[in-house]
Amino acid sequence: MIPIKKTCRFYLKTDYPFFSLFDDELVCFNEVWDDSDYCKIHTDFPDDEDSPIYNKLLNEKNKIIDEIIENRDDEWIGAILPEINIENKKFSNIKLPYFKIKKSISFVNAEIGDLNLYGAVIEGDIKFNKSKIENVYFDNAIIKGNLDLRDTDINEINFESLFGDKGIIEGEILFNGSEEELNNLFKDNMIIEKK
């Protein structure tokens, strides 16, 4: 008898038409991980960072993290990752829609076309040190830490989508240019709601 493999129970309700697949429900067909109801991508970390399960999961996610970031399809929508640290790399575009990042995101000396963080939740800071990025999309995203824009070359940052979904920064915006330069960076869409 062949055991039936259970599939991930990840479910995402979204009003964002670009991601709507099955009556606004996004589901995942990956096999479940370990004793979880979800696959290794959609299994959340336990609170205790010293627990064996935390480390086992961290190890599993770290093995495929590069693949997830470099994948330009929406296959990994809603992925739960520990943190993202990218240095000295060049990408055409990076799409991380509805991702949950448990710590921080850091791009150092990176070159990226568009960076899309639509609907993402970032528990820590986002840093773009010495990086060159065309457009950054934070529509509907929540940044719980600081947005560090010092020493960056970004053309435009979008905080509101065509559908009116607004991004939120709970921390500070760190910027080492003038207020005018900062406003230019956000064009006319600097809609930031402070908690």
Ligand SMILES: [Zn+2]
């Ligand atoms: Zn899944």
